Amino acid sequence: MRYNERELLSLARQPAEKAAEIRMSVPKKGNVLKKRLVKLVVNFLFYFRTDEAEPIGALLLEHCKITKEEENVFSISFIEEPERKYCFECATEEQCQEWVEALKRASYEFLRRSLIFYRNEIQKMTGKDPLEQYGISEEARFQLGTHRQ
Amino acid sequence: MKLNERSLAFYATCDSPADNSGFLYKRGERHTAYHRRWFVLKGNMLFYFEERDSREPVGVIVLEGCNVELCDAAENYAFAIRFGGTKSRTYVLVAENQAAMESWVKSLSRASFDYMRLVVRELEKQLQEMSQGLAGGCVDSREPPGLWKPKPSGLEESRERLPALPAILPKENGCAVWNNVLGADRLPDTSGCAGHDEEGNPRPPPLPPRRRVSNGEAAAVAQSPSTFCRLHEQYSREVALLRQDWQQRQRGPRP
Numbered sequence: 336m337r338y339n340e341r342e343l344l345s346l347a348r349q350p351a352e353k354a355a356e357i358r359m360s361v362p363k364k365g366n367v368l369k370k371r372l373v374k375l376v377v378n379f380l381f382y383f384r385t386d387e388a389e390p391i392g393a394l395l396l397e398h399c400k401i402t403k404e405e406e407n408v409f410s411i412s413f414i415e416e417p418e419r420k421y422c423f424e425c426a427t428e429e430q431c432q433e434w435v436e437a438l439k440r441a442s443y444e445f446l447r448r449s450l451i452f453y454r455n456e457i458q459k460m461t462g463k464d465p466l467e468q469y470g471i472s473e474e475a476r477f478q479l480g481t482h483r484q
Numbered sequence: 485m486k487l488n489e490r491s492l493a494f495y496a497t498c499d500s501p502a503d504n505s506g507f508l509y510k511r512g513e514r515h516t517a518y519h520r521r522w523f524v525l526k527g528n529m530l531f532y533f534e535e536r537d538s539r540e541p542v543g544v545i546v547l548e549g550c551n552v553e554l555c556d557a558a559e560n561y562a563f564a565i566r567f568g569g570t571k572s573r574t575y576v577l578v579a580e581n582q583a584a585m586e587s588w589v590k591s592l593s594r595a596s597f598d599y600m601r602l603v604v605r606e607l608e609k610q611l612q613e614m615s616q617g618l619a620g621g622c623v624d625s626r627e628p629p630g631l632w633k634p635k636p637s638g639l640e641e642s643r644e645r646l647p648a649l650p651a652i653l654p655k656e657n658g659c660a661v662w663n664n665v666l667g668a669d670r671l672p673d674t675s676g677c678a679g680h681d682e683e684g685n686p687r688p689p690p691l692p693p694r695r696r697v698s699n700g701e702a703a704a705v706a707q708s709p710s711t712f713c714r715l716h717e718q719y720s721r722e723v724a725l726l727r728q729d730w731q732q733r734q735r736g737p738r739p
């Protein structure tokens with residue numbers, strides 16, 4: 336699949352929501368954990384060799400499952416292939432929990448659900464659609480799933 | 485750089501609703517010939533397929549940080565997706581009619597994650613401020629005390645449209661709840677994707693910088709109002725209590 340690699344590389348250089356050196360394994364290659372610089376930018380998780388400027392790879396974090404595994408470890412898998420796991424071994428349990436929380440909120444789809452939730456709540460409380468003043472209430476991406484009157 | 489292409493292809497073709505879709509003509513990188521492709525916009529990813537029923541996309545354009553502009557190309561209904569870098573490619577796309585072009589320009593210019601995050605934070609802030617300022621107990625009595633249950637992940641909402649709501653608040657409320665605390669009339673299109681404001685309005689002032697964690701070990705980031713499940717829980721309790729209070733006051737003093 337073709338993609339605009341230049342822009343993705345540029346995204347990888349931007350300030351991250353979260354970044355840390357974490358031991359990581361990819362689904363193939365015998366699940367060997369290697370120290371990587373892992374960086375969360377918007378809904379992408381980039382991973383670098385610790386001394387390199389360009390990432391080895393990027394994961395788009397949509398339709399994925401973040402699972403807390405054993406102590407200090409969490410994994411990312413995608414819904415169409417749940418057995419293929421990217422594993423991350425953190426330095427501490429606390430760091431592990433922080434990453435799990437951050438990654439669960441890192442998808443565009445999560446943001447969209449949050450927006451719809453807040454929009455609905457505000458509407459219930461005020462009778463007014465908060466998106467109207469921004470002129471975006473009719474946009475397809477902001478539509479409510481359940482229509483309450 | 486490796487990309488999780490299989491998952492990307494799955495995301496592109498699964499039945500989660502698209503934010504826009506349709507045929508567009510796309511100009512090749514080196515050649516000036518246009519190819520008709522089926523485009524699907526999901527979130528900040530613009531996928532394109534050879535045919536509408538192709539099983540896998542030919543490619544994807546990551547839209548984060550792009551500008552969407554109308555084009556001076558010879559073709560009518562042309563628009564461009566541009567990126568900031570010096571060697572960046574510009575994607576020239578041509579729609580089949582004026583309405584399609586406008587629809588695409590609008591949806592693409594607001595497609596970034598950054599923009600979505602902006603809107604969510606604004607609404608989050610509004611909701612917080614509202615729940616703090618609800619001492620007057622002004623809750624719409626027509627609403628059933630239903631709690632909105634967030635859909636389980638994996639399910640996508642159907643495309644139901646919200647009818648335009650009257651600007652005047654219902655009279656039963658008795659008092660104006662809506663307190664517009666925001667200074668800007670309009671959210672900016674995105675921090676990076678603001679090439680085109682179709683109404684020609686002046687841009688609002690830039691938003692305050694977001695708190696960012698720099699490279700290296702992440703410092704403890706202060707918990708924002710955490711997951712919306714917890715917020716939901718909290719607000720629903722408050723709203724239920726206020727509603728109860730308001731209803732009792734409506735009924736008047738008991739003999």
